[in-house]
Amino acid sequence: MLDLKFVRANPQVVVDALAKRGNKLSLDSFLQLETERRVILTDAEAKKAQRNSLSKEVGKLKQAGQDAEALMAQVRALGDAIAVLDNRLKEVEDSLNDCLLNIPNIPHESVPVGKDDSANQEIRRFGQPPVFDFEPLNHWDIGEQLDILDFARGVKISGARFTVYKGLGARLERSVVNFFLDLHTQKHGYKEIFPPFMVNSNSMLGTGQLPKFKEDMFHIEGTDYYLIPTAEVPVTNLHGGEILEAEQLPIKYAAYSACFRAEAGAAGRDTRGLIRQHQFNKVELVKFSLPENSYAELESLTNDAEDVLQKLGLPYRAVCLSSGDMGFSSAKTYDLEVWLPGFNNYREISSCSNFEDFQARRANIRFRRSNNAKPEYVHTLNGSGVAVGRTVAAILENYQQADGSVKVPEVLIPYMGCDVIA
């Protein structure tokens, strides 16, 4: 969420920035409400100050054994007036807050302006798409032929967009998770976190999934629990409401979790294969940074995510998302897109974002530069490091061989205990 004072002082900056996202938002009613808020607040606080001092008078009179009835009646009337003001104030503040929670983040100046993904900017490429001397298969065909992915039974026991991994398929999924975690914790300096897969609505509010994107998530009926759509939610909220010390920053966490997404708006898209599932695995990287370092941290975070693809030998490209294609909470996002021969195209496998203080303000995550300094908001960042299911799909498709087997990438052989899936 944006800073109320900032919006009040720079409404045009906000409107312009949001226009870049294709968001035609008027702040007129918002600013009017904000003016009303301060008028009521000043009035209510003056009356409260009066009530406090008169109540003290009552106390003194009573202690002196004198009659305080007249004064008490006066304060009672004052109290009624305050109640009316407080009620109106709450209404105004609620709607102001509601506005703020629904305003997306302001894109960073380096973000290309455009209405959708057609304006995204390719930053760099790694590797060459493999050339096959046979007709390459989709990963779902490879998986079924090798009997390591069972889509039909996934549908039987759960429904569409659920898949069962079997044998070396299950082992491959687990190997990829372990490889990612080992690399990030041992080589890139992240601390491993294993978070809860369900969180409360307050955490969802903190990272920006709520209130706007309720439909995208699974909610446990009769409770305040949501299945996490990404480990970003529990891990970023780890420090919610805390004041960190500047020397602790940057804090770098790597977390494996299952991720659950309702995919409400994606009916009919990517229905086959592992690309779009209701449940998938992901290793997420999360950083808490000093404001002045967050863009350097975004670059290194993205590089850390790229490293896993490089070590796996998977061709990919890095893309800077345009203002119209970015997520709600993000100020700048790089997507990594892996080459999938079955699609004959690149597909998103990681998304690395700097949220600046947008999430930190919602989740109230702050730090102090020195002992008696005022707390400031940290900058939060996160990125997939990377999506596991799509990695497995990419390995199957890029490493398939003419005889139907799949070579195991060099770095995974120790995890797999074999060098080919046949």
Added chain:
RNA sequence: GGAGAGAUGGCCGAGCUGGUCGAAGGUGCAUGACUGGAAAUCAUGUGUAGGGGAAACUCUACCUGGGGUUCGAAUCCCCAUCUCUCCGCCA
């Protein structure tokens, strides 16, 4: 799931027979004095958010969260959450 106890400032901890309590005391931290330097000691300061003010400063709110009683609530009542103990159950 049943019974009971509890939640106070960075931390510990008093207050909880309602008014002088933003809250004793300790500790931590900061600044200064002392010292060749440090320790110890002494002095002073030290929560957050919001409103007003050029500033000094001042007002309001916050003692887990939400309601209520009252002229007035950290203190009384109700609800929720969490923690601890005992019992039950369970991986």
